[in-house]
Amino acid sequence: MEPFRTITGIAAPLPVGNIDTDMILAARFMKTVSRKGLGQGLFYSARFTPEGKERPDFIMNRSPWRDARILVVLANFGCGSSREHAPWALLDFGIRCVIAESFADIFYGNCFKNGILPIVLPPAEIARLLELTSEPGDAELTVDLERQVILTAGGTIPFDIDEQRRQRMLDGADDIALALRHVDEVNAHEMRVRDIAPWLDEARLDQPGITAPNTMPCISEGTTNA
Amino acid sequence: MADEPKTLYRKIWDAHAVTCLGSDEWLLYIDRHLLYEVTSPQAFDGLREAGRGVRRPDLTFAVADHNVPTHNRAGGLAAIDDPDSRMQVGQLEKNVREFGIAYADLTGPRHGIVHVVGPELGLTLPGATIVCGDSHTSTHGAFGALAFGIGTSEAEHVLATQTLVQKPSRNLLIRIDGELGTGVTPKDVILAIIGQIGTAGATSYVIEYAGSTVRAMDMAGRMTLCNMAIEAGARAGMVAPDEKTFDWLRGRPCAPAGEDFDRAVEQWRLLATDPGATYDRELEIDAAAIAPMVTWGTSPEAVTTIAGRAADPANIADPARRAQAEKMLAYMGLEPGQKLAGLPIDVAFIGSCTNSRIEDLRAAAKIAEGRKVADHVRALVVPGSAEVKAQAEAEGLDAIFRAAGFDWRDAGCSMCLGLNPDRLAPGERCASTSNRNFEGRQGPGGRTHLMSPAMAAAAAIAGRLVDVREMQ
Numbered sequence: 001m002e003p004f005r006t007i008t009g010i011a012a013p014l015p016v017g018n019i020d021t022d023m024i025l026a027a028r029f030m031k032t033v034s035r036k037g038l039g040q041g042l043f044y045s046a047r048f049t050p051e052g053k054e055r056p057d058f059i060m061n062r063s064p065w066r067d068a069r070i071l072v073v074l075a076n077f078g079c080g081s082s083r084e085h086a087p088w089a090l091l092d093f094g095i096r097c098v099i100a101e102s103f104a105d106i107f108y109g110n111c112f113k114n115g116i117l118p119i120v121l122p123p124a125e126i127a128r129l130l131e132l133t134s135e136p137g138d139a140e141l142t143v144d145l146e147r148q149v150i151l152t153a154g155g156t157i158p159f160d161i162d163e164q165r166r167q168r169m170l171d172g173a174d175d176i177a178l179a180l181r182h183v184d185e186v187n188a189h190e191m192r193v194r195d196i197a198p199w200l201d202e203a204r205l206d207q208p209g210i211t212a213p214n215t216m217p218c219i220s221e222g223t224t225n226a
Numbered sequence: 227m228a229d230e231p232k233t234l235y236r237k238i239w240d241a242h243a244v245t246c247l248g249s250d251e252w253l254l255y256i257d258r259h260l261l262y263e264v265t266s267p268q269a270f271d272g273l274r275e276a277g278r279g280v281r282r283p284d285l286t287f288a289v290a291d292h293n294v295p296t297h298n299r300a301g302g303l304a305a306i307d308d309p310d311s312r313m314q315v316g317q318l319e320k321n322v323r324e325f326g327i328a329y330a331d332l333t334g335p336r337h338g339i340v341h342v343v344g345p346e347l348g349l350t351l352p353g354a355t356i357v358c359g360d361s362h363t364s365t366h367g368a369f370g371a372l373a374f375g376i377g378t379s380e381a382e383h384v385l386a387t388q389t390l391v392q393k394p395s396r397n398l399l400i401r402i403d404g405e406l407g408t409g410v411t412p413k414d415v416i417l418a419i420i421g422q423i424g425t426a427g428a429t430s431y432v433i434e435y436a437g438s439t440v441r442a443m444d445m446a447g448r449m450t451l452c453n454m455a456i457e458a459g460a461r462a463g464m465v466a467p468d469e470k471t472f473d474w475l476r477g478r479p480c481a482p483a484g485e486d487f488d489r490a491v492e493q494w495r496l497l498a499t500d501p502g503a504t505y506d507r508e509l510e511i512d513a514a515a516i517a518p519m520v521t522w523g524t525s526p527e528a529v530t531t532i533a534g535r536a537a538d539p540a541n542i543a544d545p546a547r548r549a550q551a552e553k554m555l556a557y558m559g560l561e562p563g564q565k566l567a568g569l570p571i572d573v574a575f576i577g578s579c580t581n582s583r584i585e586d587l588r589a590a591a592k593i594a595e596g597r598k599v600a601d602h603v604r605a606l607v608v609p610g611s612a613e614v615k616a617q618a619e620a621e622g623l624d625a626i627f628r629a630a631g632f633d634w635r636d637a638g639c640s641m642c643l644g645l646n647p648d649r650l651a652p653g654e655r656c657a658s659t660s661n662r663n664f665e666g667r668q669g670p671g672g673r674t675h676l677m678s679p680a681m682a683a684a685a686a687i688a689g690r691l692v693d694v695r696e697m698q
């Protein structure tokens with residue numbers, strides 16, 4: 001994951017609540033096995049007519065917001081489907097930060113996994129930012145994660161963020177590598193469960209109609225059981 | 227302290243918290259990982275790029291459901307016409323072979339929607355942690371499991387480590403008491419709850435449903451309730467297991483057998499929330515006050531009773547909410563304050579992981595029996611799994627549906643989302659038993675009204691939205 005320290009870029013104001021992940025990226029764009037190229041489908045039905053022509057009234061089709069790297073939105077952004085294709089589409093378009101009144105849980109977590117910084121601000125601050133960034137001359141913001149502030153043409157806005165998540169964003173950390181450091185504790189957990197609730201440790205998936213799994217678990221890092 | 231009273235959620239959390247990573251973050255052990263074709267390819271790619279394997283392929287199960295057409299299933303992969311869909315399903319088959327993961331064959335007796343098949347197999351067990359790269363994983367909570375949707379990066383994390391990095395959620399108790407009226411189903415209960423608390427009403431909470439109404443519900447009803455917990459923004463929904471749960475699981479292929487089962491039941495009984503345990507929030511719902519529900523807008527919270535009307539923006543003070551209501555009405559092709567009963571429909575869809583179980587099909591067949599689908603309506607019944615399909619056929623439900631003019635299909639997600647050939651044409655209005663009425667969810671320009679299976683069957687026959695109680 002690309003580390004996130006400070007970004008400066010155009011912020012696009014989208015004064016809409018409950019933007020769901022189907023709006024961010026409709027299901028029909030999900031027939032891909034890659035993370036790349038999804039920016040094409042971002043906000044498709046808002047950006048384009050059914051015939052595929054740009055809708056000139058949509059803010060992200062206008063200058064300077066067509067180059068937005070930041071979004072400013074209302075409450076419950078990213079609700080609905082858990083699809084990580086939604087943050088991938090944002091990232092592919094160039095968005096690295098979303099500032100909202102609130103986020104849906106799964107989407108919020110997915111942002112951190114992909115180097116997109118989700119910032120929560122109170123409604124009054126959001127209203128101010130929406131107004132400010134609607135002016136082409138004031139649409140540029142700087143988001144500084146190290147100092148936890150947003151620099152705007154109208155002043156500085158501090159924001160809160162979970163310290164551990166902040167650190168991992170700053171480092172561009174590999175979560176899986178971090179978790180694999182605890183492999184001994186995981187082994188111990190499995191041993192304990194095998195004893196007290198063996199049915200949890202054994203899924204008995206060798207059944208008619210099911211292509212049976214490999215029963216030789218792969219325990220260590222770096223090896224593959226392929 | 228060992229004896230501190232705990233909620234169901236807290237008990238499962240504590241039994242799976244492997245180690246604390248600092249502040250409030252934990253490594254949570256995952257007992258069952260479910261996969262399907264849409265959200266998994268990038269996770270497998272990630273493993274390959276990092277040279278990592280799958281820690282517990284024997285606790286991982288995959289099935290293709292979102293992309294598969296719902297006819298000519300016997301044709302298997304080759305019968306998927308759309309090249310992108312075929313490629314995605316083919317990629318899943320390749321990935322499960324390479325990594326040694328159990329896979330429900332497309333043409334076999336275990337195929338179906340992942341959230342229908344998991345419980346059917348007995349993969350879903352009380353006290354287990356279950357994840358899947360799909361938000362409706364909350365369904366499995368009906369068995370007293372902690373089950374929630376994850377993203378693709380998290381799926382990769384589970385594949386590689388069998389754990390997830392998690393923070394404990396807040397806990398919300400929704401107590402539903404009283405008897406449901408005639409024609410009122412668990413689907414109506416959950417729609418009424420979402421209508422009351424909104425689509426962000428339970429954000430960052432795990433919901434536990436309790437109360438006499440929930441106890442009286444069968445497992446299918448509890449699954450419907452938990453399935454749509456995510457539509458209220460919740461992380462998960464759950465119901466404490468009881469005798470109904472144990473009876474339902476006894477003899478399932480992947481559930482513990484023999485003495486193990488009895489031993490498991492003894493432990494499962496202890497999962498119920500302790501007297502004196504506290505929740506972060508509590509909500510009381512009066513079951514008797516709920517009527518058959520139907521959505522009018524493009525969010526599940528835009529819902530009212532079948533006797534109700536679409537919103538009138540003129541009555542909404544908040545400008546953002548007013549604008550949203552106007553947008554929803556325009557998309558749905560409705561007038562402000564329009565009456566919902568009597569609204570003509572083009573399509574009826576009975577299916578999806580919310581309402582495609584045998585109990586749902588029985589309820590719909592009861593309405594369809596001896597009647598005819600209106601001439602202008604295209605009506606589909608899509609069982610949630612090959613097992614549900616076989617059971618329905620053994621009971622003669624397929625014959626009832628066919629005689630009434632419904633299309634009887636093979637299992638899959640079907641018209642729940644626009645990924646396979648079953649979808650709405652622009653402007654088409656659909657009475658649907660699925661869970662999301664977002665713009666374009668059932669196909670670009672499609673208009674979705676969410677409701678129960680009996681209500682959707684009644685709408686198919688009347689050719690318009692109608693109160694099912696008039697037909698019972």
Ligand code: SF4
Pocket residue numbers: 291292339340341360362578579580638639642643660661
């Ligand atoms: S039926 Fe619908 S909601 Fe359920 S898993 Fe399939 S697409 Fe998702």
